[in-house]
Each structure stands twice: as C-alpha cells, then as structure tokens.
Amino acid sequence: MGKKKQKVLYDADGARRVMRKTDYMADMGGQLALGVMANLVGQLTYFYTDKVGMAVGGVGIAMMIAKIIDALTDVLVGNMIDHSKGGNKKYYSWMLKMAIPAAVIIIMMFTVPIQAGQTAALIYVLVTNLLLTAVIYTMIATPFSAVMIVRTHSQSERSNMGLFRAVGNYGAGTIIAIITIPVTNMLGGTQSAWIKYGVALALGVLLLFLICYNNGRKAKFASDYESESENASETAPAETEEEEAVPFKDAIKMLLQNKYWVIVLLFNLITNITAAVAAASGTYYAKWIFGNDNLVAVIGAAGMLATVIGFVVSKPIISKLGVTKTIQLGLMGAAIPSLIRCFIPENFMVYAATSLVASFIQIPLMCLYGVLTAMTVDYNEWKYGKKLVAMSGGAIGFGSKVGSGLGSVILSAFLAIGGYQASLESATASMRYSIYGFSNYLPLVVNLAMFLIFTRFDLEEKLPKMREEVLARKEKK
Template identity: 50%
Template sequence: MSKKPLGKDHDGVQKVMRTGDYFADSLGQFALNAMSGLIAQIAYFYTDKVGVAAATVTAVLMICKVIDAFTDIIMGNIIDHTKPGKEKYRPWLLKMAIPAAVVIVALFTVPANASEGLKLAYMLITNILLTAIVYTAIAIPYSSLMVVRTNSQQERGIMGTWRAAAGYVSGMIIAIGIIPITNALGGNQSAWVKFGFGFALMVILTLLICYARSKETAVESGKEADVTIVEDDEEAVPFKEAIGNLFRNKYWVMILVMGFLSQLSYGITSGAGAYYCKWIYGDDNLTAILGGVGLIPTVIGFALIGPMIKKLGVTNSLKVSFFIGMVTTALRIINPTDFVYNTALGCFATFANIPMMCLLGVMTAMTIDYNEYKYGKRIVATSQAASSFGGKIGSGVGSSVIVFCLALANYDGFATVLTPAVRQAIYTFSIYIPLVLFIIMFVITLKFDLEEKLPEYRQEIEKRKRA
C-alpha cells in the first residue's frame, strides 16, 4: 500500500518526514540527554556518595569540559572532511552505541577506598571518555543530521520539538528518579551503579533505532519518489578558513553565545535541585516531587510551542519565554525557602526553558543557511561543532559553578548543619545566576533578525544555483 504523499510546507519546500521518522530521530536526543543528565548529577554522587572534596570535583569537571569542548571542533573537522560519496553523519550513531553504554557504567565505579590521587585519575579518565569522546562522536553528527535530513524549515521545527521532548523525558527520568530509586536500592555507590546500568541499556537501544531510521538525503518515497533533495557534496573548507567564516557570521555568533548561556543554565538547574532540596527544604527526596510537578509545565510547553511558533515565529517565541523566565525567577528572591511558592514559580521557569530546548537547533540551522548565502558553503559539521563547543563549555561551567560556589562556602557533604555561607551559595547558583542568564538571552533575541530575512536569502541562493 503506497503512502500518502506529504506535499509541501508553507514555504513551498518538499516535506519528507513522517511521524515514525520524527520519533526515531528524537531517540538520538534521548540517548544524549541520558548521558548529559547523568553527568549533571555526578557532582552530587562524587561529593555525597563517594566522599570526594568539592574542590576536587570542581577541578575534574572543569578540566573535562575544556577538553570536551575542543574535541567538538576536532570532530566537526573530521566529519566535514569525510570522503565524498560516503555517509558523513549517521554511521557514528552505530559506532558509538556500545562504547557509550560501557563508559556510562564505568562512570559510577569509582574505587571508593582508593587514595584521593587514584580517585582523581579515575574520575578524569571516565569523564573524558564519556563527554569528550563518546558523547561528542554522537552529538556532532546527530545535530548535523537535521540540516541534511530536510530542507523544510517547518519540518526542522517539528524535529526540534520532538528532539527536545525526547531529551526532556530522558532528563526528567533522571532528575525525578535518580535520588528515590538509588535510595530505594540502598542509597550507596552500588545503587548508583545499578541505575547507570539501566540507562546504559536504554542508550544502546535508542541509538540503534535512531540509526536504522535516519537518512542523509531528504528523499520522499512512494508517489513522490521523483522529488529528491540531496545534500551537496560541497568541497571541504580548510579548518582555519571555516572558523574565520563562522565568526564573521554575526547570527552564528549570537547563537553560539545563546547556546553557551542556555547550557550554562541547564547545567546549573540540572545539578542544583538535589542540593536545594536537601539543605533548603530539608529532604533530598523532594527532588522527585519537584521533578514530577515540573512535568506539568513541560507538557504544556511542548503542547504550546507549535502554536507559538505558528503565531509568533521562532525568535518572538523565545523573547516571550525569556521574559517569563526573568520575571518568575526574580520573584523567587522574595521567599526562597517556601517549597510551594518556589515550586510554583519554578514551573513558569521550566516552561520558559522549553522553547529554547526546541528551537536552538532550528536557529543554528538558519545560521548554516546564512553561511551558504554569505560564503557559498554551508560548513555544516564545523558550524554544529563550534556551536556545540560553546554549549559544552556552558554545561561544564554550569556544573562547575555549583561545586565552585560550594567550595567557596567550605561545603561538607556529610555535615548535619547548614551554614549561612552554604545557604547563600545555594541561592546564588539556584536563583541569582539563572536570573542573569535569562536577562542576557532576552537581550540577544532582541537583536536576532535573521528569521525575517531568510526567505529573501534563500531566493538569492536559488538564483545563484540556477545561474
């Protein structure tokens, strides 16, 4: 039975994606967020389950993230220099599935009774393997797939929403479940190893499904098989020239900064909850309730993002969401100790983060299209890698900000009394810093005008191709 033709989007671009394609593609983000979600909790695991000093954890996470960020650039260069005629992106999903699972489990098998030096070495090696090598070798080609999978901006937006939703599900399972589940399993290091093993199996499965369904050419089968939009095998751009071009693309620079700030925010909020619940609310098991309530604005956010984009457009949707995030985060300063009050305001902040989760990849794809208009080449993988570079630095700094603040306050994970210094440290990384980040991102969106200019640029690109 032939499939129903998909037709064209509102811009007249051929559509190529079906529901099964969106779902399978989104599983790649599920796997990536599973890895990043576990990393976001690793500071709490190191300080409160293995007994590593907060200052040591800070050093480890910062070193790993710096290395991780630079491997993004290397990976992008490797992909962009793949020999013409070969698939550039999807094979990496298959290659990295098993290594990802192995390293996830190894992350939690820190030799608890070893010397501080041996613990430090083990933590460095396992974190670098997971974040700088395995995660990067998946994330860069996976993010690039959006650009070559479809030329439809509408379908890219839908892909972004599906990816964000799948990634959020993965992250929320960890945020909601990791404390109560590991506590139920004994609350010790062994419990965390078991939790990690379960996610390792899910990572293998989701990557294999994503690989099986993904494509690198936007080809619609069935009645519209004659409609073929194939990625051009453009000549590889020398690395130095590619980076120079990117930094002369003002829109790409804006997205680079927004990616850094958004990942900084996610890195902080993902790791802050356990500390806030344990010390401000007095019960770390409240992280499960906090995460469960957070599902409400998440579901609402994913339900509304489509209508928001249709009504307001991509950029204006972000402006509205960042404004909501600014106001509600600022209101938390009034009464930071009340669980109900802060949870309610936190729901609005959670909603405010959803559009950015969905649309950062879409906006990056816009800047790649602008590369083609400005330079005649899209520079796909290097563009994605350099954007990821900023995001990785942001995520690493986010995780490190938490332990850095705690280290300044002389935090002791085994203490029984909350000191004033630790209280202020927790308020700083949970409220004050996220507020500043919302403000900066709102200002950047006020300057981003590429969306309204892009149709004109695409027409010019088509004229050049026909000439």
C-alpha cells in the first residue's frame, strides 16, 4: 500500500502552508534559548554589584564598551550569511556550530575572578560579554531571524511563528525574572550559587538549540516547491534559488535608505531596552523600595496569568487591528502604567498591578517582530530587487541583544548617578530616585517617543500593491 498523500493547504492569500505543529514548537524552543541568553544580560548588573562586589561605575563602563562593539556585528554577520552558500539550510547550521560555545559562555558569565582585583574582573566582564552577545548570540540569532522570512511565504504562518517565538522569548524573560533570585538565594546567595545556576541554564540552552537544529535540518521550506499559486498541486521539490550577493557597502546603504527598516530597527531596540530595564529593575525596586528582593518572584509569578491571557488574545487582536495599530496600542499601553507609578511610586499593590497591565498589553506587539522584518524584506525586493534577508533580519538580533545590553548600561548609569551602595541597609534618597528614574520615568519617555516614530510606518497598507508589482516583474523575465 502506497504512502498516503498529504493534503496541500493554502492561506487566504493563496500562499502554500508548509509549517507543522512540531515546527512551531521547535522554533519556539530555539527562541526560548536565545531569550535566556539575552535576558541573562539584564540580571548581570545586579550580580556584578551585589554578589561579586564590583564597582557600579566600572561595570557600567565595561557594559557600554561591549555594546558599542556589539552594535557593529549584526549587519556584518548578516552580510556574511547573505554571501554564504547552502540554500535555506544554512540558516540552521549556525545554531549547531554555536550550541556548545553558547553553553560554555553562559557558565563563564558567572565565574568572574574578583579575587584578582577590580581591573582583572572588569576585563573579564568585558570579554565575556563580548563573546556572549557580539559573537555567539549574533552567530545564532541573525540567521535564525532570517528563517521566518524564508521558511514560509504565508503571512498567517509568519504571524503564527511570531506568536510562538514571542511565547519563547517572553517565557525566557519571565523564567529568568521569577527564578533567578529565589533559586540563587536558596543555593546560598553567593557567587558559587550563581555559577551552579548558570550550569543548569547552560544545559537547558544546549538542549533547546540541538532540538531546534535537528527539526530545521529536516524541514521543507516554501522554496522547496515549484509553485505556490492557489490552484497548485503537489509537486516535486525545486532547487533553492540563491540570491545574488550584494556588497556590504551597497547593502547597508539600501537598508539605511529603507525608512521602514530603520523604524523596525528602532522599535526592536527600544522595546528591548525597556524590557531589559524592567526585568532588572524589579529586583532593585523590591529590595530597596519594598525591603525584600524575594518579592520580585511574587510579582513575576502573578504576571504569568496576565502573560498567558495576553498570548491567548494576541492573534484575535492582531487580526482585528492589524499590525500597525496593534503596535501603537502596545506602546501607549506601556506608557500609561509608567505614568501612574510616577505619581504613586511606593505602593506595592500599585506597582504590581501596573506591571501586570504593562506586561499584558505589550504581548501582542511582541508577536510582530518577525512579521515587521518580513515586511521590510518585501519592501527591499520591491524597491531594490534584492531581499537582503539576513541583513534585514539583523534588526531583530540587534534589538534583542543590543537593547538588552544597553538596558544594563542605562541601569548602571542611573545607579552610579544616584550614588548606589550595595552595602547599605536602606536606600538613600538619591538611590531611591535613581531607581524611580529607570523603573518609572524612562519607560514613560521612550514608549511615548516610539509611539510618535511609529506613526510614520504606513507600509502595511502599501504592501499588497507592491507584491503585485514584484510578481509582475518576475513574470516578464
């Protein structure tokens, strides 16, 4: 008896559906692992200052230098990947190459040799942060971001991938926020306890990367089929077409002239800065404003309910409002809770409630990072005749890791300005206001600014006509 023929499905736009349930789960696992790496950066300032005993000013400088260097790597790696061969499978191969180095560097982040002195420790912090973000994370995240663009041509499947990746990324942030302090305190609260914690995270990240890679190497991409038209039947796989590489100088010029890519770049950067600051600031807020750093786990656990509800309603909200309006709602929804805390900064219930509202209302826009980038790739193809897939995908990688790192730098700067001293039993007035600054005032300002910037993003309504024009050009060739 012959093998049962799989039914071919198409979305409302006539694009072939190629994703399976296992694809979504494996993809989410890869993003979860990346999220753990990114969100660890947000916890490191507290670890360096309060657990290792490093000077807050020195930590801030080291993190800032790391991020300046790190900022250059995404587009460089993206251009390198765009110039490489191997078809669509090349986007997953980097995950296998970097899986073990990723696990090793996670452990090394906590083995700071403070006994060798402040200078040696700061050099170690700088080098390990560069290896984590500028090298290993970039080598995985940049091609992984491109997967969403080449894996499927179906906008609905891209949205679903965005939803699952958002679950993975937010799940990583939530896990790190909830368990880091209680677990490390349970293990003794020392640097040794954090190293043990790092080993557990490293093993989990390694496993997730290997599962994601194994699924990806066996997956079929949209380009593996000869036709995606509405009436297409099952066909034999077609050879993947390699896009002609664009020189780096020309490619970066094209991207910078694409205002939509620039807006998406800023969007990813700013939202990840605020997310990183929020994740790290909770510990400082709980310890110095409410007097108990374990309260951060209580807030995080309560936030799980809001998160689950947020993901459940994300797809209906996006379908109803569209991409642009969903993002504008999320940005404004994040600004209002911060405004409330500016006027009522010391009430625990107000802090907890506003944190939950902000988390819930931002979930839908977190599902759209990849969708936005895919839209800018379509615009590249319409305007330049080149997709620049991997370099365009660098917007997500740049925002995730550089945003997280800059969040730590900004947090360190606020603490240094406020004269932060971890050895005190209670916070000074300047320390309290510095915590209010990065926890309440900063999110208010940056979310309002991003809202204004995003009013210029009108690509969503233009795309259908652009895609028709691109298709017409291809048919003339």
